[in-house]
Amino acid sequence: MLELETTEISPALAELQGKVTVEDPYVQGLRVARNRPGIVRVVLDLKTEVKPQVFTLKPIGEYGHRLVLDIYPTVEVDPLIALIEKEERELREKKLLPPQIKPEEKPKASVARLATIVIDPGHGGEDPGALGRRGSREKHITLTIGKRLKALIDAEPGMRAVLTRDGDYYLPLHVRVDKARKVRADLFVSIHADAFIRPNARGSSVFALSEKRATSEAARWLANKENDADLIGGVNLDVKDKYLAQTLLDLSQTATIDHSLRLGNSVLKKLGGVNTLHKPRVEQASFAVLKAPDIPSILVETAFISNPEEEKRLNDEGYQDQLARAILDGIREYFTKHPPRPHGPLAQN
Numbered sequence: 001m002l003e004l005e006t007t008e009i010s011p012a013l014a015e016l017q018g019k020v021t022v023e024d025p026y027v028q029g030l031r032v033a034r035n036r037p038g039i040v041r042v043v044l045d046l047k048t049e050v051k052p053q054v055f056t057l058k059p060i061g062e063y064g065h066r067l068v069l070d071i072y073p074t075v076e077v078d079p080l081i082a083l084i085e086k087e088e089r090e091l092r093e094k095k096l097l098p099p100q101i102k103p104e105e106k107p108k109a110s111v112a113r114l115a116t117i118v119i120d121p122g123h124g125g126e127d128p129g130a131l132g133r134r135g136s137r138e139k140h141i142t143l144t145i146g147k148r149l150k151a152l153i154d155a156e157p158g159m160r161a162v163l164t165r166d167g168d169y170y171l172p173l174h175v176r177v178d179k180a181r182k183v184r185a186d187l188f189v190s191i192h193a194d195a196f197i198r199p200n201a202r203g204s205s206v207f208a209l210s211e212k213r214a215t216s217e218a219a220r221w222l223a224n225k226e227n228d229a230d231l232i233g234g235v236n237l238d239v240k241d242k243y244l245a246q247t248l249l250d251l252s253q254t255a256t257i258d259h260s261l262r263l264g265n266s267v268l269k270k271l272g273g274v275n276t277l278h279k280p281r282v283e284q285a286s287f288a289v290l291k292a293p294d295i296p297s298i299l300v301e302t303a304f305i306s307n308p309e310e311e312k313r314l315n316d317e318g319y320q321d322q323l324a325r326a327i328l329d330g331i332r333e334y335f336t337k338h339p340p341r342p343h344g345p346l347a348q349n
Ligand SMILES: [Zn+2]
Pocket: 122, 123, 129, 130, 138, 192, 193, 194, 226
């Protein structure tokens, strides 16, 4: 429960109530009400035990002062398991599945191994990403394409997609990586639509992590720009740094990069069917969002939002669909060569 010293329930506060849905794994409901003169109460009904953390963010861009309440569950809910359980529940309601067996009778590993692809729509919230000349924002384009790709993947047999963000909000880069690791993702695909100083820069590119140096000057420039996102929210990045220091030493990173390049090549080839390619091969740079040591990860620059022609196409639904399908085709090709293994794609390498 939060008590805010304010006389009015602002539209933003009032809107909050509708933003929590029953599917939320942690929050049952949210109520906002005037409690006594000068005090507005925000009450959260929780489904699990949580550890709350409160901090403030200074105004940036179009955003004013913000109060951020993070709730961390003391016991994590696995979003994938939650998703499967939800589907089972729905099927049961439609009488397509027999009534639930008692837990002790439930056979272990009754669910077939699904490949989990985490889709990461770049930027969000106070980090709008690149801006097109016609006013399009990268954060909106990446979310739209990300949602399209999720729908396509979910329709594939044996594949399941999880989005790192499904709305317009800020998400630090290390949280995106953590989310992928929590659902034990087989692949991680970050989606972007970037800008360059020259408006005639064009075409799609695919990036994998580089352990050493960026393969080109432009790749280094871009990596610096994408990594800046973590400075925007002013969130303490200590955890991330320790995490990275440890994991970067891990030899599994090398094997993961090798698989990231294979995935990247498949995706780049398919993107070449729907757009010119900015570079004929997968580039490598030090993107923080690609640093999961055990999940093959790529960053796709779908097109240049700074190129007026490409910006127009990025806003076209048909073209967004073509891009999403090209990425899906690349993922499918990767899996035909490297099917998901029992404990993640690299467990037996
Ligand atoms: Zn970007």
